[in-house]
Amino acid sequence: MTVSNGARAAALILMVGAVAGCGLPRSGPNKAELFAGSVLREGDAFVVTVNSRVAQATAVTPALGFSSSFLSAGRIGSDTIAAGDRLSVTVYENVKDDPLLGNTGQRLSQLSELQVDGEGFIFIPYAGRIRAAGASPEELRTEIAKKLDPQTPDPQVIVQRIAGDGSTVTISGAAGAQGVYAIERPTRTLSSMIARAGGVSIDPETAIVRVTRNGHTGKVWLLDLYENPRLDIALRPGDSIVIEEDTRAFVAMGATGAQNRVPFETQNLSAIEALAIVGGLNTSLADPTGVFVLRNEPAEVANVVLGRNDLVGAQRMIYVLDLTQPTGMFEARDFIIRDGDTVYVTEAPYVQWQKAIGALTGATSAANSLASATGTN
Structure with a gap:
């Protein structure tokens, strides 16, 4: 019986379809399977096509700042004295024969490396314990001179803050x-x-x-x-x-140049930048109409994106980017990736057919080899 070329083609298509449906290896779900998870199809995720409004509504970045x-x-004040500081105090007395602090004939007396104690005080001979913390060197100089004046006439005092260890x-x-x-x-x-x-x-x-x-x-x-x-x-x-x-990161999966957990490289990271970091789309596998971003979206953002006000708690969102659209690249440039996002790129539909044909031709070649080896051909 002669089999026509049309029948052979039809049989081949049926065989390829059967093999394709038998669970060939792939990097993850296809577009149809992801869309099947939509709330509209009784799934548990909202599938949203990214446009300029969605990109703006989801552009939420970490709020950092000071109260x-x-x-x-x-x-x-650069000269404010604190507990723990070290000071140098110099006293010049207007007496020659019998100075209060120095030896006879020595008018200049220097007290170096005075440590301001934990309570903020220093000790000066004949002046006693004086509070230094919170004062400037000028204020402390005036206080020391005041304390010494009754005992030595008109003393000239210099106070320097040597180190601000306090x-x-x-x-x-x-x-x-x-x-x-x-x-x-x-x-x-x-x-x-x-x-x-x-x-x-x-x-x-x-x-x-x-x-x-x-x-x-x-x-x-x-x-x-x-x-x-x-x-x-x-x-x-x-x-x-x-x-x-920064510890933020996203996960890249599917038909991308690399599949990995990827740390952020800048404060704000767009979808197009995220794809560039992982080497872009795999040109032999990727479907540019099927770039997805999966995240748990806070209710306040999800309500704005979906035009609702009844959602409570984090919502599973699947954002869809079609890079083949006239504005697709712009939307991907404006859509901000956030910590914990999953960026997933689906395989092009023909890839599964290519794998199926490869599986069939591989199986046929193996069968022919086996037949030749056993002599049954």
Whole structure:
């Protein structure tokens, strides 16, 4: 019996379809399967095509910044004395024969390396215990002169702050040099103190600066700190400054250049940038009409995206990007990727047919080889 070419073609198509439906290897669900998970088809996820309105509604980025208590704190005086500081006190007496502090004939007396104690006091011979913390060197000079004046006429006093060990902050994390640093005239603000510590040892694009003060914490992006003078807060003794690296990441799967968990490289990351980071679409596998972003969306954002007001709690959302549309690349450029997102690219429909044909031709070749080996051909 002779079989026509049309019948053979039809049989081949049937065989390819049967093989394709037998669970050939693939990178994940296809477009039809993802759309089948839509709420409209009794699934549990909302499938939304990305347009300019959706891109704008979902452009939610981490809110970092300092509270008003941080922002309103003024710079401490560079000469304000604090407990733990070291001082130098010089006294010049207007007597020659019998000075109060020095030896005979010695009008100048110097008291160096005076440590301000934990309660903020220093001790000066014949003047007694004097409170130094909270005063400026000029104010302390006046107080010492007042205390000595009844015992030595019109003493001339000089007070210098040698080291500000009592007004310090700690810097740790990914700083150039971790340690304890004194708040001094050049280092009274956050950016200047970070510079004093050698900057940061990580990419500035992903560096976050965390400051803890009196149990309260604020965080800013390092680049925002450099660009916005208002964020360059004044430091206070005891501040803890930690340089952290951004821990946000997304997962790339499917027909992309690489399948992996990928850390963010910038503060804001668009879908087109996320694809570029993983090597773009796999040109031999990817379907550019099937780029999906899967995430659990907060109810307030989901309600705006869907034009509703009744959703409560996080909602499963599947955002669809079609890069073949006239504005598809623009939508992908404007759609912001967030921490924990899954970026999935489906395979082109022909890929499964190609795999099925490969499986059939491979099976036929193996059968022919076996027949030849057994002599049954």
